[in-house]
Amino acid sequence: MGSMVSIYFLTDHKEMKDQTRIYSLFFVGLALVSFLINIAQHYNFGVMGEYLTKRIREQMISKILTFEIGWFDSDENSSGAICAQLAQDANVVRSLVGDRMSLVIQTASAVLIACIMSLAIAWRLALVMIVVQPLIIICFYARRTLLKSMSKKSLQAQSECSKLAVEAVANLRTVTAFSSQDRILRLFDQAQKGPRKESIRQSWFAGRLSTSMSILRCVWALTFWYGGILMAQHRLTSKALFQTFLILISTGRVIADAGSMTTDLAKGADAVTSVFSTIDRKTEIDPDNPEGYKPKNLEGKVDITEIDFAYPSRPDLIIFKGFSLSIQPGKSTALVGQSGSGKSTIIGLIERFHDPLVGTIEIDGIGIKTYSLRALRKHIGLVSQEPTPFAGTIRENIVYGTETATEEETQSAARYANAHDFISSLKDGYDTWCGERGVQLSGGQKRRTATARAILKQPAILLLDEATSALDSQSEKVVQEALDRVMVGRTSVVVAHRLSTIQNCDLITVLEKGIVVEKGTHASLMAKGPSGTYFGLVNLQQGGSHH
Ligand SMILES: Nc1ncnc2c1ncn2[C@@H]1O[C@H](COP(=O)(O)OP(=O)(O)O)[C@@H](O)[C@H]1O
Ligand SMILES: [Mg+2]
Structure with a gap:
């Protein structure tokens, strides 16, 4: 793209026309290829995610069924909470793997290619730009860790809501007989107040933290300044400057995109933790102890x-x-x-x-x-x-x-x-x-x-x-x-x-x-x-x- 911009600085009109056509065709081809790759990629990750959800649900339920009765007595393991976990968390894990992983892979490969290309074109400038990239990443990382603790709270509140709903439906007769629908609605509203407030606070934080975008602009400024110096020293052509600049800027964009999805990643990480804490939990009373004594008959004393x-x-x-x-x-x-x-x-x-x-x-x-x-x-x-x-x-x-x-x-x-x-x-x-x-x-x-x-x-x-x-x-x-x-x-x-x-x-x-x-x-x-x-x-x- 950088070299494309430099076409417009060519002096020969005919050459400009030819080059423009070549680049146009090149981009059409690129669009076609990326379209096909995208479809294949999403299909594969979709299938994988679907399979994963199924596996996780099966593993969770078969594990839960071996747990001792005492586990089910505690509040956080009520039937509603378990249903919510089976439904939501398994799905979040899927979206994490299915949709997000593909984005992560895309980002990683794009960054790698960009670094190599820009280093090959103008290594001095590229080096400076690559060095400042972590600054941007750190900004997004800080945002992520902040949001992570917040999303945990909102997840809890969410499960509180599902629990209420399941209990209300399970006891529908009692609820109806005592006309306590209003009470349930009030409780539900209260339970939702938590997540609502949380969401509002989250978006406010997110907004404030996206001032990290301004850092991106500072990086641009730095590039032009340093590029200018290099050009003045005749160590860099204008074409190479544009090429490196555009390559690394679009990389920054990709990183920024990936950064903005870290909220989902944080949410997913919580779900994964909760899923695995269930799957890895050891039951205190194992119904299938293989070394256990298996009596043929019992007397019954x-x-x-x-x-x-x-x-x-x-x-x-x-x-x-x-x-x-x-x-x-x-x-x-x-x-x-x-x-x-x-x-x-x-x-x-x-x-x-x-x-x-x-x-x-x-x-x-x-x-x-x-x-x-x-x-x-x-x-x-x-x-x-x-x-x-x-x-x-x-x-x-x-x-x-x-x-x-x-x-x-x-x-x-x-x-x-x-x-x-x-x-x-x-x-x-x-x-x-x-x-x-x-x-x-x-x-x-x-x-x-x-x-x-x-x-x-x-x-x-x-x-x-x-x-x-x-x-x-x-x-x-x-x-x-x-x-x-x-x-x-x-x-x-x-x-x-x-x-x-x-x-x-x-x-x-x-x-x-x-x-x-x-x-x-x-x-x-x-x-x-x-x-x-x-x-x-x-x-x-x-x-x-x-x-
Ligand atoms: N799942 C449970 N968790 C905590 N406490 C319980 C549970 N089930 C019963 N209890 C308590 O244990 C005591 C004895 O209950 P229970 O054995 O059901 O009595 P009974 O069958 O003689 O009416 C009661 O005080 C009750 O509140
Ligand atoms: Mg009893």
């Missing part, structure tokens, strides 16, 4: 000895202190006590959702940490308070975890769980789609489906956490009947709010604030009379039900 426990998300709230409990194989053990006394926590500890801080939990006399968790959990069935069906057919929901079951086994399990009749009465029977976009099962139906799933597993240990609570008395009876049948000959731990349902258990354990206050059969505990805690609880409920 559970010994909890002298454990201390607090939830990782609330370490200062001690749930158990020196707690011990022994659960006999093949027998049913009931846990009763007021809400918050730690019943569900015991169930969670037996499933090894959490590890106790101190003390041991043994199953069949072997420490729970020795087992391969996946193998151990094969022998443990859980029916929890609010089983949510997965999106899929009812059959898929029943055979979940026991995919090898035959149709016959599935149906017999459903019969056992008193679920066969209601399933058969549905239009599509076992192929009825349930979950978010399928039929809405009632509480009792969900419970019976979950019970069928537990039965099909033929677990040695059955954990029932309020499996019949919050049902109307008719459904409760049907579910209870099914559960009674399953419990026969298995170790079962039953948490029930309604005490009438656990009267027949072999052992009733009464908990109060994480301490066992009474133990015995229904008859022996009732025999204690009014001084007994269990007696009091039973009386309270009977009194309530008479009204």
Whole structure:
């Protein structure tokens, strides 16, 4: 381009015309070539980026699924935050690689070529100009580091917003029923205020920092001044001056462009950090410990000895202190006590959702940490308070975890769980789609489906956490009947709010604030009379039900 400008200083008109034509054609050709290269480049990086997003998402979700339950309890790992991370961060990483990397490569190669060319044409001038280039780069770098800390804050605020939205949609019924849309909107607005302010501040900073462009002008001035000196000394032709100058100025432009994208780079760097901190995180309770003991059969004896426990998300709230409990194989053990006394926590500890801080939990006399968790959990069935069906057919929901079951086994399990009749009465029977976009099962139906799933597993240990609570008395009876049948000959731990349902258990354990206050059969505990805690609880409920 520099030599092109010098054409206009030629004295011969004919030569000027010829040269101009050559250059014009040259530029048309250049445009064509760069067009083709650009297409190929963007296509390649696009494909690569798409593949990368897929890989990152897959790796993240498969990693997240191995994390211990405690991880999900903490605030920054709520379902909304995880969704936001999967959706946004993976995308940012893609744009970083797909779009930005190509720009970086372009810039780097352009700078390299420019340096070589200008050095070849007029090395003195080029050297001076190259030396001052870092000044420009430093300016942009300073801007980048400043913006980086700011973008982190705005990213956090963004995830706050997504979290709110996901929670609001997940609890839509409650939100609607309590007409609290306004409240949500207010919260949302507040959460967005952060990022909005942040953005405004960012653009202000960016504006101020782009005064670094004026440095670019100073560099021009320097070039002309030094070029003038060199020309006066006859060490430089006007043609070479223009050539070097234009080459290096356009390089400066490229660097400036690259510099202005550093904001995105900074954002991307945060996303990459957050993605990799998830992927590199080591789970505290590994479900796939390959050296773990894989039992063929379990007897079902559970010994909890002298454990201390607090939830990782609330370490200062001690749930158990020196707690011990022994659960006999093949027998049913009931846990009763007021809400918050730690019943569900015991169930969670037996499933090894959490590890106790101190003390041991043994199953069949072997420490729970020795087992391969996946193998151990094969022998443990859980029916929890609010089983949510997965999106899929009812059959898929029943055979979940026991995919090898035959149709016959599935149906017999459903019969056992008193679920066969209601399933058969549905239009599509076992192929009825349930979950978010399928039929809405009632509480009792969900419970019976979950019970069928537990039965099909033929677990040695059955954990029932309020499996019949919050049902109307008719459904409760049907579910209870099914559960009674399953419990026969298995170790079962039953948490029930309604005490009438656990009267027949072999052992009733009464908990109060994480301490066992009474133990015995229904008859022996009732025999204690009014001084007994269990007696009091039973009386309270009977009194309530008479009204
Ligand atoms: N995921 C959790 N994170 C922190 N604290 C919890 C968690 N789950 C339960 N808790 C606390 O542990 C105590 C016992 O809860 P829980 O075992 O669910 O009681 P129960 O099932 O007997 O009603 C309660 O004080 C409760 O607030
Ligand atoms: Mg509970």
